[in-house]
Structures are given as C-alpha cells and as structure tokens.
Amino acid sequence: MAQKNYTGISVEVNEEGYFLDSTVWTKEMAVEIAKELELELTDLHFEVLNYLRTRFNAGEALTIRGVGKSGVIDIKGFYGLFPGAPMKKAAKIAGIPKPASCI
Amino acid sequence: MKKILILGAGTGGTIMANKLRKSLERTEWEITIIDFEKTHYYQPGFLFIPFGMYTKKDVIKPKMDFIPVGVNTVFAEIDSIAAEENSVKMKNGDIYKYDYLIIATGTRIVPEETPGMLGELWQKKIFDFYTIDGAIALADFFKTWKGGDLVLNIADMPIKCPVAPLEFVMFADAFFSERGMRDKVNIHYVTPMSGAFTKPRASKILGNLLEEKNINIIPDFYLERVDNENQKIVSYDEREVPFDCLITIPVHKGSEVISRSGLGDDMDFVPTDKFSLRSHKHENIFVIGDASNIPTSKAGSVVHFSADVLFENIHCAIENRPFTASFDGHSNCYIETGHGKGALIDFNYDTEPLPGHFPFPGIGPFGLLKETRMNHYGKLIFRWIYWHILLKGKEMPINSKMDLAGKKLA
Numbered sequence: 416m417a418q419k420n421y422t423g424i425s426v427e428v429n430e431e432g433y434f435l436d437s438t439v440w441t442k443e444m445a446v447e448i449a450k451e452l453e454l455e456l457t458d459l460h461f462e463v464l465n466y467l468r469t470r471f472n473a474g475e476a477l478t479i480r481g482v483g484k485s486g487v488i489d490i491k492g493f494y495g496l497f498p499g500a501p502m503k504k505a506a507k508i509a510g511i512p513k514p515a516s517c518i
Numbered sequence: 519m520k521k522i523l524i525l526g527a528g529t530g531g532t533i534m535a536n537k538l539r540k541s542l543e544r545t546e547w548e549i550t551i552i553d554f555e556k557t558h559y560y561q562p563g564f565l566f567i568p569f570g571m572y573t574k575k576d577v578i579k580p581k582m583d584f585i586p587v588g589v590n591t592v593f594a595e596i597d598s599i600a601a602e603e604n605s606v607k608m609k610n611g612d613i614y615k616y617d618y619l620i621i622a623t624g625t626r627i628v629p630e631e632t633p634g635m636l637g638e639l640w641q642k643k644i645f646d647f648y649t650i651d652g653a654i655a656l657a658d659f660f661k662t663w664k665g666g667d668l669v670l671n672i673a674d675m676p677i678k679c680p681v682a683p684l685e686f687v688m689f690a691d692a693f694f695s696e697r698g699m700r701d702k703v704n705i706h707y708v709t710p711m712s713g714a715f716t717k718p719r720a721s722k723i724l725g726n727l728l729e730e731k732n733i734n735i736i737p738d739f740y741l742e743r744v745d746n747e748n749q750k751i752v753s754y755d756e757r758e759v760p761f762d763c764l765i766t767i768p769v770h771k772g773s774e775v776i777s778r779s780g781l782g783d784d785m786d787f788v789p790t791d792k793f794s795l796r797s798h799k800h801e802n803i804f805v806i807g808d809a810s811n812i813p814t815s816k817a818g819s820v821v822h823f824s825a826d827v828l829f830e831n832i833h834c835a836i837e838n839r840p841f842t843a844s845f846d847g848h849s850n851c852y853i854e855t856g857h858g859k860g861a862l863i864d865f866n867y868d869t870e871p872l873p874g875h876f877p878f879p880g881i882g883p884f885g886l887l888k889e890t891r892m893n894h895y896g897k898l899i900f901r902w903i904y905w906h907i908l909l910k911g912k913e914m915p916i917n918s919k920m921d922l923a924g925k926k927l928a
C-alpha cells in the first residue's frame with residue numbers, strides 16, 4: 416500500500432500506482448495522473464475513461480479487444496491515445512484496478 | 519425424472535458426469551452429456567508433439583472410455599441454449615430439456631480474428647500447437663528446418679494454459695541445442711504482457727530463465743496483423759518482428775454455442791460468479807472450465823479443483839440450500855524447462871505464485887518456481903493421472919483449496 420497526492424487529496428494506491436478505491440477519483444485527478452505518464456488529456460481520452468469506468472462499475476472484464484468493439488474507439492485509436500500499453504495506462508488514469516484479463 | 523444436461527465432454531464435462539452419476543439416484547435424475555467429438559484429446563500433450571516426444575496416439579482416447587454407465591451420451595453438434603425455456607437446441611433440430619445445465623464447452627482458437635494469419639504461409643511457415651493438426655504439421659516442419667528466426671507470438675490474453683508458450687520456447691532451446699543447430703536459431707518470445715508471465719514474481723523468475731537460455735523477450739506487443747509477403751508480424755503501435763517460422767497462439771474465444779445463445783461477453787466467455795461457479799444471469803446454469811470468464815488460468819488443474827466446488831454447489835441448488843462451497847481460483851501448473859527439468863507454480867485469485875515446496879511443506883517432492891528434475895517427472899506423471907484419476911472424478915492427494923504452508927511469502 417502507498418499514498419499518492421492528487422489535487423491536494425491523499426489517495427491510497429497499490430505498489431504499481433493503481434487506485435484502491437475507484438470512487439475517490441475525479442476528472443481533475445485524471446489530468447494529474449496523465450501528466451505523470453506524460454499525457455495531455457483530450458475529450459476523446461475522457462470518453463474512453465468514462466467507458467472504462469462504466470464497464471468496471473458494472474463488474475465487467477476490461478480487454479483491449481473489448482474496447483475495440485465498444486464503438487467509442489478502435490484499437491489503433493486506443494493505442495494512439497495511450498501509447499505503449501493502452502489498457503494499463505488508461506486504467507491507471509481512470510482510477511480503476513489494473514485489468515485482470517492477463518492471467 | 520429430473521434432468522441434468524452437460525454441454526461438452528472435455529475435461530470439465532467428463533469429470534462432472536462421473537461425480538454426479540455417483541451421487542445422484544438413477545431413479546430420480548437423468549444425466550445427459552453432449553459433444554460433437556468422439557475423441558478425447560489430452561491437450562497438455564500437444565506441447566510435446568512438435569518436438570517428436572509424443573505422437574498423436576499418445577494424446578487420444580475414445581471419450582466413451584471415460585463416461586460412466588448410466589449417463590446418456592450424445593455425439594452431435596450443439597446449436598444453442600434457450601435459457602428462458604430451459605432447453606438446448608441441436609444443429610440437427612433435436613431439443614433437450616433440463617432442470618440444471620452445466621456449460622463445459624471450453625475455448626477455441628480463432629486465427630481468423632487476426633488479418634493475414636490464415637494467409638499463404640499458414641501451415642507452411644506459420645503454425646499453432648494448440649490443435650492436434652497444428653502440432654503435427656509443426657513436427658513435420660521442424661524435421662527439416664534449417665534455422666532462422668523462430669518467433670513465438672501470443673496474439674491476446676486470455677489463452678489456455680498461459681505457461682504452455684513459455685514451455686514451448688524452452689523446449690525449442692533444448693531441441694535445437696541437442697541437434698547441434700542452436701546457433702542457427704534465434705528464439706523470440708513476443709507477448710502482449712509486460713513480461714514472461716502474468717503474475718509479477720513468477721514473471722521475474724521465469725523471465726530470468728528465458729534470458730539464461732538466450733531467448734529474446736519482446737513485451738507489450740499487441741498483434742494487429744501478419745504480413746505474409748515480408749514475413750513479419752506487426753503490432754497496433756506499428757512495431758514489426760520478422761520471422762522465418764512463426765508459432766502463433768491465436769486469439770481465444772468461447773464456443774460458438776455461447777455466442778449463438780447470447781450468453782457470453784465480448785469474447786464469448788460466460789459471465790460466471792467466480793466463487794459459486796453459477797452463471798450470473800441464470801439460477802439453474804453452472805459453468806466449469808475454460809468456458810467461463812472467472813479470473814484464473816484456463817487450465818486442466820483449475821477445472822479439476824473447481825469440480826469439487828461445483829459438485830458441492832449443485833447439490834446445494836438441488837436441495838434448495840445456500841451454497842456451501844466457494845472456489846479460490848486455485849491453479850497448479852508444471853512448467854517444462856527443457857533438458858529433463860521442470861518448474862512448478864501454484865496460485866489462486868489472491869496469492870501470486872511463490873517459491874517453496876509442494877504439496878508437503880519443507881519436503882516437496884516438488885520445488886515451486888525452481889528448475890528440478892522432479893518437476894519434469896511431475897509433468898510426465900500428470901498424463902497418467904489425467905486419464906486414470908482426474909477425468910474419472912476420483913479423489914487426489916492434493917487439496918482443492920490452495921495451501922500457504924511451505925511457501926516463502928517474503
């Protein structure tokens with residue numbers, strides 16, 4: 416367990432920096448987490464983040480292929496927004512756990 | 519008569535048929551199992567075929583040998599499940615009604631999901647070893663191959679037995695060394711994960727093992743397409759890896775039965791309660807094995823451990839009691855590392871694989887997360903256990919629940 420400070424609020428995160436409680440997340444925090452990953456968030460980024468949070472809150476599994484089929488964005492576009500490791504980066508910025516699809 | 523219907527007579531369906539036929543009165547319960555294949559494949563054996571260690575006859579037996587007397591067996595293709603009507607429709611139009619349904623239709627590889635995969639090089643320079651035909655074609659190819667870039671690529675997760683690709687590259691290292699041509703073969707392990715395995719500590723230890731064996735890991739590579747003309751694979755972020763021989767672990771999906779029934783997620787896996795193993799949507803549908811979406815490995819050992827839980831909970835459901843068994847996600851995999859040695863990992867939903875001893879604390883005989891000869895024998899003995907004990911649903915001297923004793927936590 417560790418603590419991180421975003422927008423002046425102390426947040427509990429795991430060793431890899433993922434939020435332990437997704438409900439404390441705000442859009443303003445997302446902007447700061449994105450900065451740590453050297454990303455500037457656009458409206459399209461937020462559309463993706465909202466999609467991920469909605470799916471996560473519904474208890475559904477998150478996968479890159481699933482995002483590609485969501486209608487929000489295709490896989491190429493997802494990589495364009497969150498280069499390198501889009502699911503891991505997007506989940507971190509969205510304040511949700513690292514997706515468990517990789518088991 | 520009340521009816522239990524089991525879809526799929528693979529590992530999970532066969533185990534459940536055996537367990538339930540023993541416990542349920544024949545005069546009260548009719549049990550039916552359906553599969554379109556008459557042959558039972560010992561899938562873990564597919565790994566050994568490309569290297570000439572097993573042939574087809576070592577991994578097949580008739581399904582009927584494992585289905586107990588008193589179970590109706592139907593060999594035909596399932597079309598779909600009509601969950602609201604408690605019935606299953608077959609391709610030939612037959613209908614089967616049920617009181618309880620067990621879905622055990624497994625997972626399948628879908629190479630056509632990746633553009634170019636089934637192009638002109640398919641089964642010429644591109645092979646899979648997750649099917650019997652793929653494994654045999656690859657064995658033939660390796661007999662005369664002169665060497666070059668051997669690229670193993672995992673297209674996406676989840677896959678069956680996530681350690682099988684690691685074992686494959688370590689076997690390849692040993693195989694080409696023994697033939698005196700290791701210097702002519704460059705082995706690349708190209709994965710969508712950030713390292714060799716899904717769980718951090720095992721990933722580090724297994725990653726070191728690959729490095730020692732001079733196997734090049736290319737992580738975070740998410741496959742977009744195969745370029746047949748230029749013999750390379752291309753990722754969504756435009757990275758390229760050239761190959762002379764591509765071993766693909768294609769995208770996995772659940773059975774087409776699930777998509778036709780509208781019971782699956784994006785990848786046709788059935789949303790299932792990870793503790794009780796009951797379908798999220800339907801009270802009288804249970805799911806075992808690779809067909810479910812529970813967050814643990816898609817492996818025979820998981821099927822075996824979860825069968826105990828499912829068995830108990832089906833009895834609870836039948837007798838109208840709350841569920842008393844809860845699955846912990848226990849998975850236990852022998853990992854072949856080549857040259858007659860192997861490693862072993864043991865983990866569940868909450869605890870990642872740890873070093874130590876198994877199954878008896880401090881004694882073993884199997885060493886966790888380290889290369890030993892004993893672990894290799896464990897894997898070879900597993901085939902005998904699979905045919906003679908596991909499929910028949912008999913007791914094993916291993917607890918279904920994972921044990922922390924004997925493990926190094928720090």
Ligand SMILES: Cc1cc2nc3c(=O)[nH]c(=O)nc-3n(C[C@H](O)[C@H](O)[C@H](O)COP(=O)(O)OP(=O)(O)OC[C@H]3O[C@@H](n4cnc5c(N)ncnc54)[C@H](O)[C@@H]3O)c2cc1C
Binds near residue numbers: 622679775
């Ligand atoms: C190369 C390889 C190596 C492996 N190594 C290991 C290992 O070392 N250890 C380990 O524990 N596990 C290993 N596994 C995984 C293990 O084999 C599977 O996880 C296990 O067999 C899953 O059992 P199941 O009952 O869920 O599915 P299966 O055993 O695959 O059974 C599914 C059944 O459903 C039937 N079916 C599907 N659709 C239909 C339909 N429409 N109509 C009729 N029938 C249908 C199929 O014919 C099949 O018989 C390995 C797998 C592979 C491919």
